[in-house]
Amino acid sequence: MEVLIENIITYSIVAFLAIGIIYFQLKSNKKKSKIIQGKIEKAKELGFHEPVSLHPVVNLDICIGSAACIKACPEHDILGLSDGKAATINASRCVGHGACFHSCPVSAITLVIGTEKRGVDLPHVSQEFETNIKGIYIAGELGGMGLIKNAVEQGKQAMDNITKNLRRYPKAKYDVVIIGAGPAGISATLTAKEKNLKYLTLEQNSLGGTVYSFPRKKIVMTSPMHLPLYGKVKFTETSKPELLELWNEVLQKNKITIRENQKVVSIDKYDDHFLVKTLDDSFTANSVLLAIGRRGSPRKLGAPGEQREKVAYRLIEPELIHNQNVLIVGGGDSAIEAALSLIDDKSNKVTLSYRGDSFSRIKPKNFENISLAVNSKLIDVYYNSHVVEIKDKSVVLGFINDGISFEKEIINDLIYIFAGGELPNEFLEKAGIKITKKFGEVVLKH
Ligand SMILES: Cc1cc2nc3c(=O)[nH]c(=O)nc-3n(C[C@H](O)[C@H](O)[C@H](O)COP(=O)(O)OP(=O)(O)OC[C@H]3O[C@@H](n4cnc5c(N)ncnc54)[C@H](O)[C@@H]3O)c2cc1C
Secondary structure: OHHHHHHHHHHHHHHHHHHHHHHHHHHHHHHHHHHHHHHHHHHHHHOOOOOOOEEEEEOOOOOOOOOHHHHHOOOOOOEEEEOOEEEEOOHHHOOOOOHHHHHOOOOOEEEEEOOOOOOEEEEOOOOOOEOOOOOEEEOHHHHOOOOHHHHHHHHHHHHHHHHHHOOOOOOOOEEEEEEOOOHHHHHHHHHHHHOOOOEEEEOOOOOOOHHHHOOOOEEEOOOOEEEOOOEEEOOOEEEHHHHHHHHHHHHHHOOOOOEOOOOEEEEEEOOOOEEEEEOOOEEEEEEEEEOOOOOOEEOOOOOOOOOOOOEEOOOOOHHHOOOOEEEEEOOOHHHHHHHHHHOOOOOOEEEEEOOOOOOOOOOHHHHHHHHHHHHOOOEEEEOOEEEEEEOOOEEEEEEEEOOEEEEEEEEOOEEEEOOOEEOOHHHHHHOOOOEEEEOOEEEEOO
């Protein structure tokens, strides 16, 4: 009898504790879900909830709420757990590197481009990566598939097909002109070399592609990739300098030069060759590979003096800038993040010029940080301002306030312009390449 009572007491305590734990767990989950729901509402309010390009779609019937996808995503608050299931928060901020897709233990995530409401323009390509214009091929993110590894793989495959289908005409100097030196263009260039083709690679900025335009240092590789003329690249996590070193090493070893600062402006098709024009040169080719990604070309201001060397459209190594009067132009996240990255070194004098009268549609964290930096006088912000002229040692800014316009000249050593980009659509259409809108098309599925 005594034992029975003892057992009943023990079981009761265990049951009580278990109920307690479950109760507190449920309460904590409810609290966390409420926070995530709040973030979703905020994202909707700011226009970040609706995806603009590639994004994850969670199958709620399969999702077990492991949160592996949230841990794997290097961007913040793209995904969160709500009611025990993964949910998208700031889907428009997804950069499509697919870490969530690969990390999900139950394959509940699909990567999709566009939504039912918002279509995404994609050029039409065949299985051989050829467009509707015979001889023009596309590889990498321009075709809709994100990720460095995928771009590298497609660059190689597209070049294999170009080699297979190649017809040489006397008028063409090159077998292939490769446009863009991001992961897809680099891989295609290495393959062209491997196949002994006469090739030329043109890049509007410098080697490396999209990842170099963004302030985040960490680069995630979801699985090993095979780089032509190099072999297996095994790192799962790397940095921009490390990746750049790898690209440079393999190119140098194979004596490959990429023509940088060559923006291609048009591709004209003739009966027996293509004519590829850059801003200051032109080249004839039997075929063309477009590896230009989806981010387009940086929009220029059109201000006198913009061609000066001190003007740039991306900030790659802020840690190397000291004792400089820097002007950042723009009011989006890239501009704000660039300005903030420069004040770590107190010797820089950072000024930000923005056409608008306040920062709207930027990440809440950026808004908080820029407000703090402005209040602490670490950054000077000129709202309602625009660049009038860029001089050697100064910049003239123009202002319109209450209908009155005036100018102010400030000392300046460096200018970084973040005025958005010209999307590649116009360029593609001019070359005759057909573009179709994709409304929620699956790009990657288990
Ligand atoms: C913020 C951010 C973080 C990311 N992080 C990761 C990550 O961690 N891991 C990962 O795997 N992927 C990541 N990605 C995705 C990855 O960067 C892209 O999928 C990949 O770079 C696509 O390679 P690409 O060669 O197709 O195009 P891009 O890398 O976009 O390269 C295209 C190149 O073409 C050039 N170009 C464009 N137009 C012209 C023209 N008219 N003339 C000459 N040159 C031109 C551009 O300057 C650029 O260098 C990230 C993307 C972003 C935006």
